[in-house]
Amino acid sequence: MQKTEGEDRFSLLTDDILLSILGRVNITTAARTSVLSKRWKHLPWLLQELTIEAKDFLPGPLSCSAEAQHIDAAMALLTKAIRSFLATHQRFSSLQLKLKLYLVDNYSDTIGPLLSEAIGVGTVKDSDLSILGEKESENCNDEDMLQQASSVDGFFRAYTGVLDCLTRLSLYNVFFSERDMNHILFDCCKQLQHLYLSNCDTGGLAAWKIHAPDSNLITLELDMCFLGKLEVLHLPKLERLRWDGWMCPNAPLSFGVVPCLTRLAVRFATFRITSAVHNRLATSARIVSPGNRKLAAPITATHHTEIHTNPAATIR
């Protein structure tokens, strides 16, 4: 160590480098640097890429499932953080905003208009939104997932402006109807390139048909989605499709017009089956065919399939 006593090398770095460093710490650490010294005062507000996550405001290391009161407190702080950044950024534009939040009514009513306005005036040019589930997927029942679906649908319908520059969307624990979901994802989110769904499905092992000739979707990722079948009828830009934890008895996938598809990864469920998941599947199975419990049988098998492919070769 030949540290020159008392010299502050850090503050001497250029704004570009300091912003590159601030972009790697969480939003509270970044914002707090403005109290370090006058050199740092405005730096956090110059960040062009912002990630604001509810977990940064939850107490301690994230436990397996956050308590409702903690979620509420975290969302109150997150709302203030969004307001704080969007207010100071109004002079600038082209912000890339990444949000990971819970939809809690009174905060959504503040966040929705804030985002819509910022997107409307061009402060935010690109957004990446994750709507988190309050429960771990294995603790969710159908009612939780219907509730989540209604929150997501309500939020997007109330603040359609939020969807305008959405390039990435992640949803958790949503029990969706095909019609509503396709409308939101493919009619409203015109810029959407990356869609991640975790524990989301149409219920009753029903099929999900996607016919979206105008969609810009490039990547579709599904985790633990109990779809009876995924029929990709038309997604002109789709390059990558991943389906992890597929557990359906039938041929799960069919493709229509997917000229850009080059990577396909399908993995059969390899996890230990918790009773909650088992019950959910059994319930779903009952909806399809009352009394038929045999549908649950294939989930005990394990497979791992990963296909890297050239569309001309294997996709039909």
Place this chain on the structure above:
Amino acid sequence: MEVDKGKGEAEETRKVAEADRDTVTLKSSDGKLFEVSKEAAARLSTVLAGMIAGGSIDDNGTDLKQIGSEALENVVDYCNKHANSIPSAALISSSISFNTAPFKEPEEWERKFVDRLSHDALFDLVEAANFLGMERLLDVTCHKISEMMKGKSPDQIREVFNIKNDYTKEELEEIRQELAWAFYDD
């Protein structure tokens, strides 16, 4: 990896055609010479790539007046290690997920490489990487500095990096009030 001048001359006598040399010689602000693989230099540094392509490389040592010998030694060391490293398993697509993150986490050797540096050497290296347009090295060094900030209060950050607080007590209090959401756990 310092090259003494005698050895440099011996290489000259081998009459290796200029264009065929597979290394370039770089000269630090304090006049020390370092040799680095031409391929790695061109791949890792946009500035060196431009100089190589534009023929402005001096075989007697290309002057890099902004970079001291300690930092240049680290740059050259990094380039050579990078040239010899085998991509980790994580990068050889064994994972089922499609990683689209723009910055890949530092490799184990890159972590070790920056961990052993003193504060001054780390900041010298950040500046050298920036000057030479070495995106990956800049990422790795900035990542290291960001790790040094994580989980620390502003007071602790000031202490670690010798940052002098030039606010008045009132100014500080005002900012903290505005940013109450960021200080929720204080």
